Amino acid sequence: MPDVRDASPYDALLLLSFGGPEGPDDVIPFLENVTRGRGIPKERLKEVGEHYYRFGGVSPINAQNRALLDALRKDFADHGLDLPVYWGNRNWAPYLTDTLREMVADGHRRILVLATSAYASYSGCRQYRENLADALAALEAEGLELPRIDKLRHYFNHPGFLEPMIDGVLASLADLPEEARAGAHIAFSTHSIPLSAADTSGPVEAHGDGGAYVTQHLDVARTIAEAVRERTGRDHPWQLVYQSRSGAPHIPWLEPDICDHLEERHAAGVPAVVIAPIGFVSDHMEVLYDLDTEAKAKAEELGLPMRRSATVGDDPRFAAAVRDLVLERAAVERAEEVRPCALGSLGPSHQVCPVGCCPARTPRPAAAGADSPYA
Ligand SMILES: CC1=C(CCC(=O)O)c2cc3nc(cc4[nH]c(cc5[nH]c(cc1n2)c(C)c5CCC(=O)O)c(CCC(=O)O)c4C)C(CCC(=O)O)=C3C
Numbered sequence: 001m002p003d004v005r006d007a008s009p010y011d012a013l014l015l016l017s018f019g020g021p022e023g024p025d026d027v028i029p030f031l032e033n034v035t036r037g038r039g040i041p042k043e044r045l046k047e048v049g050e051h052y053y054r055f056g057g058v059s060p061i062n063a064q065n066r067a068l069l070d071a072l073r074k075d076f077a078d079h080g081l082d083l084p085v086y087w088g089n090r091n092w093a094p095y096l097t098d099t100l101r102e103m104v105a106d107g108h109r110r111i112l113v114l115a116t117s118a119y120a121s122y123s124g125c126r127q128y129r130e131n132l133a134d135a136l137a138a139l140e141a142e143g144l145e146l147p148r149i150d151k152l153r154h155y156f157n158h159p160g161f162l163e164p165m166i167d168g169v170l171a172s173l174a175d176l177p178e179e180a181r182a183g184a185h186i187a188f189s190t191h192s193i194p195l196s197a198a199d200t201s202g203p204v205e206a207h208g209d210g211g212a213y214v215t216q217h218l219d220v221a222r223t224i225a226e227a228v229r230e231r232t233g234r235d236h237p238w239q240l241v242y243q244s245r246s247g248a249p250h251i252p253w254l255e256p257d258i259c260d261h262l263e264e265r266h267a268a269g270v271p272a273v274v275i276a277p278i279g280f281v282s283d284h285m286e287v288l289y290d291l292d293t294e295a296k297a298k299a300e301e302l303g304l305p306m307r308r309s310a311t312v313g314d315d316p317r318f319a320a321a322v323r324d325l326v327l328e329r330a331a332v333e334r335a336e337e338v339r340p341c342a343l344g345s346l347g348p349s350h351q352v353c354p355v356g357c358c359p360a361r362t363p364r365p366a367a368a369g370a371d372s373p374y375a
């Protein structure tokens with residue numbers, strides 16, 4: 001019998017996240033980091049800066065990652081998994097390169113990465129891998145011995161990611177005024193991305209028609225809606241909608257926008273809406289501003305009862321899912337047989353991003369994939 005707590009060949013886990021400002025002075029430099037070379041209009045940046053200032057210049061994402069780190073360390077310790085967990089960000093301190101340098105100094109050679117992004121897309125996967133390659137290049141320039149880095153498979157359909165969201169939708173439905181509850185619709189919300197990025201998301205064979213990005217979100221939405229029907233005995237109509245659009249107005253992005261959707265549902269006589277932010281791992285600024293501030297104001301203006309359901313955050317079931325994914329990938333690397341866990345109709349995602357997965361507009365080196373220039 002293999003030891004189920006065996007993470008070998010891996011010797012460390014890296015929680016890789018977006019990062020966010022920790023005070024008003026951080027906001028502009030943070031936004032400059034995020035948008036460098038991305039062609040975001042100035043007006044949009046000003047607007048997004050205001051979202052952060054409204055909350056004292058502090059993004060909630062860092063505190064949420066600290067809580068997730070605690071949850072992961074506790075889960076691993078409780079289950080006898082001896083694997084140190086580090087944290088690094090793409091766009092703010094603690095910066096990925098600094099964390100990776102520290103991991104190398106601590107003697108780690110085989111690093112597994114958990115990104116706080118569950119789905120395929122350039123922004124949600126390859127960009128993380130490009131930043132890993134940048135960090136490796138920086139360490140190489142410093143003459144350090146490079147660790148080998150792998151990334152966990154997409155976990156959008158792992159039960160430990162879905163179960164907390166199913167509970168969240170049930171809680172939001174229960175919290176609606178009773179007379180509006182039975183007829184409530186569910187708006188599953190995720191980050192809008194350019195149509196061109198959606199169409200080329202995931203492996204090449206999934207390209208077209210919104211690509212793996214839309215397919216994966218639709219499967220999650222359907223799975224949650226079916227679980228809700230099973231548990232309430234009621235069929236709540238649902239739709240996948242989008243939020244947080246940026247970029248130039250003439251470039252097509254995924255639609256409809258959540259606020260337009262609320263208007264349309266209200267006009268159609270729908271008595272209430274639950275917004276389920278399935279595209280996000282925690283209640284960061286996109287949830288706090290775009291949903292809890294903007295969409296909430298829209299619903300109030302319409303007189304439409306609305307509740308926003310919880311993201312997974314540091315739910316112990318999500319921490320346990322990460323342990324499961326780590327042990328699964330470790331077994332794959334040891335060439336042992338695994339039974340990857342997945343709900344819905346798509347099955348478990350690929351373990352290693354293939355060549356051509358979520359291509360960038362301008363090709364750049366990306367680590368932790370079949371096209372990685374690193375071992
Ligand atoms: C798919 C996706 C996710 C989900 C997957 C994942 O989680 O990674 C995500 C997450 C996040 N996005 C975040 C913040 C920002 N995203 C921006 C801009 C953009 N996001 C995009 C996509 C995504 N973004 C895209 C296509 C752009 C346009 C520019 C470009 O093509 O690169 C901008 C620039 C201003 C603006 O235009 O909005 C900001 C400030 C934060 C931190 C929040 C906090 O501080 O709490 C988080 C977690």
Ligand SMILES: [Fe+2]
Nearest residue numbers: 123191244286
């Ligand atoms: Fe974003």
